[in-house]
Amino acid sequence: MTKFYEARKRDGAARLGRLLIGNATVETPLLLNVEAFHSGTAPVLPAKAVARAKNTSKLLIYDAWELPAEWKTARGVVVLPKTHPLASDVRNLKADLYVVGYASRLLTSSRRLVDEIIRLKESIPPDAALYVPAVATPANVAFLIYIGVDVVDDAVAVIKGYEDVYLTDYGELRLFELKNFPCCCEICTSLNPAELRKLNKKERAELLTKHNSLSLKAEVEKVRERIRSEMLREYVESRVRTSPFLTAALRILDEKEEYLERRTPVARRSPLLANTMESLRRVEVKRFAARVVERYTPPRRKVLLLLPCSARKPYSQSQSHRKFISAIFEFGGHIHEVIITSPLGVVPRELEAAYPAAFYDVPVTGYWDAEERFWVGSCVEAYLRKNLIERGLYEHVVVHLSGGALEIFKGVAEKLGLEAFYTCGDGEEETAKRALERLRNCISELCAEKKPDKDAKVNMIKAMADYQFGNGVGNLLLG
Ligand SMILES: [Zn+2]
Incomplete structure (x- = not known):
């Protein structure tokens, strides 16, 4: 049991919660910014990246074998895949935030994504948060949160920006095929695709990355609002339509009746x-x-x-x-x-x-x-x-x-x-x-x-x- 994470509202396995870090709280679903990781300003940081002062105001993420049991501050632990030689039983790891190691492997199949996340959720305390790094996109983040992921980051949004890929909530578009930007963010309203294409690689990537991250942020906000209004399931059903991978994942998730039954409220105020x-x-x-x-x-x-x-x-x-x-x-x-x-x-x-x-x-x-x-x-x-x-x-x-x-x-x-x-x-x-x-x-x-x-x-x-x-x-x- 942890005193650092508190789930305050649920819709399906999705949760609106609070993660207490230092004297501050952050709301979940939480979107972490990878730039802030590197500059050290993110609320959650890899332990190796900071001095190991006991009074740090950050939530530090450790490898499983170095998790300091005596620490009183919120802390995270990386859960390695079962096949990893250093993997240990996740039930023996006591943390406030569990981080899926090598998470991008989850995207190799819909069934793996669903099975692995459910296996983890069933193994960690219900009042701990789950962080799945480097997989969230505007198209899949609603499903990730619906299945029970509490923390995501914008790593994919950044990487795609450097690959000239423009992310939308209905999938990926190639910058070189775009005539208009189907978005109203500060980047997309400041120039058009032809103008963006004329910029050098670095400038282009920075602007594309900004749009991709804003698009992901907007989607996370929509999902939060859908949880608040108890309409997340309807939203997820519409979102997964844009991808066979996600549609299959939702169908596979629906087979996991016990998992959803225990987490879905018996009544909602919405139709x-x-x-x-x-x-x-x-x-x-x-x-x-x-x-x-x-x-x-x-x-x-x-x-x-x-x-x-x-x-x-x-x-x-x-x-x-x-x-x-x-x-x-x-x-x-x-x-x-x-x-x-x-x-x-x-x-x-x-x-x-x-x-x-x-x-x-x-x-x-x-x-x-x-x-x-x-x-x-x-x-x-x-x-x-x-x-x-x-x-x-x-x-x-x-x-x-x-x-x-x-x-x-x-x-x-x-x-x-x-x-x-x-x-x-x-x-x-x-x-x-x-x-x-x-x-x-x-x-x-x-x-x-x-x-x-x-x-x-x-x-x-x-x-x-x-x-x-x-x-x-x-x-x-x-x-
Ligand atoms: Zn935009």
């Missing part, structure tokens, strides 16, 4: 925007689906009614759901309402106000792609297996769905050998007058006597308690 294929694999989506099956116990009702989702959340506030509710209101006590939706799969009415059910948005085109169908179908199947087949909670299934959601249900019903009542005609929308009449008639025939749902509020509170805190908590609270 969950499911705009990409990767959104289906978000830990919040998988967590919701898992909790509906593992933690939630539906009420025993005669009819399971499957309904479509709505753009407005919670669903019951939408015009379409008001129509459904008014069509079945008199028989509510016989019915359990469950909403079929992408990407969450199955949302019982009692959980419609939980995060992320009440806080997500998806692009609606009427078309459900194969991946979406498979995922939502698997959620519907798991729910029906557990509650209809194993628990026997319902006598009938009424399906008030059309389009893709209906096709998904039919696929599952065929697989499970289920019979159901379908209340939407071919090509008919769920809110069509005839469909609503059919729904009302079907329900009144199945339920016979009227019975309003008096337990709706109590069931909702119980379900929310179980969902948030674990199976059976609702009953403990409400009896």
Whole structure:
């Protein structure tokens, strides 16, 4: 445990934190400037580069074998790759900042990048910071911070400047191919590419380096802001699109469910925007689906009614759901309402106000792609297996769905050998007058006597308690 690093806010594995150095604090994610390294003005310095005075106001980075255990100031240690002859077990190294040695090797494959960083994060104390030197670019730094890197530097920005490479948040451009600068920094507004090309190599490199570093700095600031507004995941999904390497890295990271599950907050104040294929694999989506099956116990009702989702959340506030509710209101006590939706799969009415059910948005085109169908179908199947087949909670299934959601249900019903009542005609929308009449008639025939749902509020509170805190908590609270 360290008293020098404190994580103050998280979004995924990304953290806003404070690193205490001397009497000053620096905020993380922290971008170090390599020029400041050389001039000795950076807050973090290699121990070899400074006199070893005990009262230094810098955070000194040591090689593992020379880490002075008795020192009371913040200190960093270089973690060597496992294959290095001098590598030692990182669990035995006690430091406030862990520095990845030979970090550029992480960029040789997406899987290596993800595996190595996760292995390190799992091995170091949660309240220590991780520094990955000489890999950050404006294009990859959002992902690096999302996976849990706290400190980066502008070494690549500088090196690329000397190679006539102009960095942007969507990748590298060659200076000699540029007509305009797609940037508004002080360098890019002071001259154009043709003018820059006329300068000698050294002057050109200095200006390009400045732009590259400013571009990286701006991106780190954006990421900080995205963490603050709890929207980093959406930002990372858009950022990785510019590179197959980063897109693969995000997909590989999403396979590391345990790593993300432990680090992703159970609720955010911002909406969950499911705009990409990767959104289906978000830990919040998988967590919701898992909790509906593992933690939630539906009420025993005669009819399971499957309904479509709505753009407005919670669903019951939408015009379409008001129509459904008014069509079945008199028989509510016989019915359990469950909403079929992408990407969450199955949302019982009692959980419609939980995060992320009440806080997500998806692009609606009427078309459900194969991946979406498979995922939502698997959620519907798991729910029906557990509650209809194993628990026997319902006598009938009424399906008030059309389009893709209906096709998904039919696929599952065929697989499970289920019979159901379908209340939407071919090509008919769920809110069509005839469909609503059919729904009302079907329900009144199945339920016979009227019975309003008096337990709706109590069931909702119980379900929310179980969902948030674990199976059976609702009953403990409400009896
Ligand atoms: Zn610029």
